[in-house]
Amino acid sequence: MAPDSGSKGLVSGHRFFLPAVHVAGNRVSFPPHTSHQISRVLRLKIGDVVEVFDGAGQEHCVRLEELGREALGAIVRSFPSQSEPDIFVTLYQGLLKGKKLELVLQKCTEIGILRFVSVQSERSIAGEPSESRFERLLEIVREAAEQSGRGVVPLVEGSRSLAQGLAEAAVRGPVLFLWEEESLAPLPAASDYQAGSELSLFVGPEGGFGEAEAASARxxxxxxxxxxxxxxxxxxxxxxxxxxxxxxx
Amino acid sequence: MAPDSGSKGLVSGHRFFLPAVHVAGNRVSFPPHTSHQISRVLRLKIGDVVEVFDGAGQEHCVRLEELGREALGAIVRSFPSQSEPDIFVTLYQGLLKGKKLELVLQKCTEIGILRFVSVQSERSIAGEPSESRFERLLEIVREAAEQSGRGVVPLVEGSRSLAQGLAEAAVRGPVLFLWEEESLAPLPAASDYQAGSELSLFVGPEGGFGEAEAASARxxxxxxxxxxxxxxxxxxxxxxxxxxxxxxx
Structure with a gap:
């Protein structure tokens, strides 16, 4: 992205997640955190245009009209998001230690995962994230969605047992369970999945899934x-x- | 990996890169760094069997016979590495800041890149790594090769200009140049490349490649x-x- 925040009326290249509650008619009000970002960190000016997405598939170009503790803007143009994947993929991830889980959530949000669910697995070393770490994970996902041009912010859900995860995934569509064994089938080609498909992907913790877990998945x-x-x-x-x-x- | 270092004679699940100079007949001598790892960090015992790869495509199972400052072992079995990709891919990476470059080298080694070359690009923010950082990058690549079951340790080369990189890549085989523009062609399917193909992949720095750079690549x-x-x-x-x-x- 090449920001050109100096040129009034041009899109600045900055993109924010703004839940629909902040939009009334063609007026938007930015919450304090985003307003701070706009005025203090990015030093945008009145007249600059930013991109906003509402997390439900709608995008807006918004011209800044007031800066300060709660910045205000006017919607110049709205359009449906063009960048969401046409398949809906949930990643069921075996609990991972701190930085690794953050990396997975950031990268997989950019790539297009729609929903993250943690799974307790027999070889998981990491425990459930604390409340403050969970908040941090939500923040990472939101930022990655803003930066990568996603139309929605992926969901991050608390953990469940592998059996629960497998059961709920099975009713929604194809379930792929990754297991390290050379003789196994490769991942199906992405082109095998039609637009609208719901898909679940199970990935183990640091030590991988165990043999009994693979059997239960099957x-x-x-x-x-x-x-x-x-x-x-x-x-x-x-x-x-x-x-x-x-x-x- | 599930180490079972307690059971004598079984493979411990530990894997080390050991250049061929350390192998004489069926005897191997581990350099001090690896010996320390074996005795002090992993607490392996005499009689334990470790895996060793020579970086040139040969793998050995080695029974530990002597521990201490320079551990010694005997080769039990040798075989050609089974896990190297059948295509040879060089990643030409626009210079990236510290942790990001480390992440790319670690992950892409696991995935199967054979050679890394840094590229100076007009939007590169990061400079050439210092000598000590370069040493750290080599270490990261070696460790990733050990852990992921690679048969060779990928090369890491100092940077060159984009023009130099493009020129040297073009004589070796297909060159893919990643550029963010929606109307462009997608990456060819992996199955388009036959075993033995040499392939080069150009990826930009934090801000991506510029328009003139994409034109020069074309x-x-x-x-x-x-x-x-x-x-x-x-x-x-x-x-x-x-x-x-x-x-x-």
């Missing part, structure tokens, strides 16, 4: 698949699998 | 391609493009 109707002959770290596997599944969507 | 015979409608950070683009190109190889 019993629950999941397709147990491998990413190939090299051993990927858990966080790399999540990013690679998301990229392969969402390619072209 | 003039040099590169295929200018896009990763899709969402805007990926530079480091995410490198990881995603590597995964897509190396899928199934």
């Amino acid at each position: 019993a629950a109707g999941a397709e147990v698949v491998s990413l190939g002959r090299r051993i990927l770290r858990a966080e790399t596997a999540a990013i690679v699998a998301s990229a392969l599944v969402l390619q072209g969507h | 003039a040099a015979g590169a295929e200018v391609v896009s990763l899709g409608r969402r805007i990926l950070r530079a480091e995410t683009a490198a990881i995603v493009a590597s995964a897509l190109v190396l899928q199934g190889h």
Whole structure:
């Protein structure tokens, strides 16, 4: 992105998530955090135009009209978001340690995952994130959605057992369960999934899923698949699998 | 990986890069750094078997016979590495700031990149890594190769200009140049590349490549391609493009 915030009326290249509650007619009011960002951090000026998305698939170009503690703007143009994937992918991720989970959420948001669910798995070393860490995760996902041009902010949900995850995923559509074993089937081609498909992707924690867990996934109707002959770290596997599944969507 | 270092004679699940100079007949001597790792960090015992790869495509199972400052072992079994990709991909990466470059090198080593070259680009913010940072990058690549089951340790080369990079890449095989523009062609399918192909992948710095740079790439015979409608950070683009190109190889 090449910001050109100096030129009045041109889009600044800055993009913000603004829930619909902040929009009334063609007027928008930015909450304090975003207003601070606009005035103090990015030093935008009255007349600059920013992009705003409401998280429900709608995008707006907004001309800044008032700066300060709560910046105000006027919608110049609205249009449906063009950048959301045409398939809906949930990543069920075995609980990972701090930075690794943050990396997965940031990268997979850019790539196009719609929903993140943590899964308790027998080899998980990491526990449930604390409330403050969970807040941080939500913030990372929101920022990644803003930067990458997503039309929605992906959901981040608290953890559940593998059995619960598998059961709820199975009713929604195809389930891919990543397991490191060379003889396994490769990930299906991204082009196998039609627009509108709902898909679930299970990726293990640091030590991978166990044999019994893979068996239970198969019993629950999941397709147990491998990413190939090299051993990927858990966080790399999540990013690679998301990229392969969402390619072209 | 599930180490079972307690059971004598079984493979411990630990894997080390050991250049061929440390192998004489069926005897191997581990350098001090690795010996320290073996004895002090992993607390392996005499009789434990570790995996060793020589970086040139050969793998060995080695039984530990002596521990201490320079551990010694005997080769139990040797075999050619099974996990190297069957295509040879060089990643030409626009210079990135510290942690981002480390992330790209670690993840893309796991994924199967064979060679990394830094490229000076008009929007590069980061400079050439210092000597100590370059050493750290080599270490990261070596560790990622050990952990991911690579048969070789990828090369990391100092930077060159974009024009130099494009010229040297063009004589070796197909060149893919990533550029963020929606109307561009998507990345070719991984299955388009036959075993033995040499391929080069150009990924921009934080701000992406400029328009003139894309034009020069096209003039040099590169295929200018896009990763899709969402805007990926530079480091995410490198990881995603590597995964897509190396899928199934």
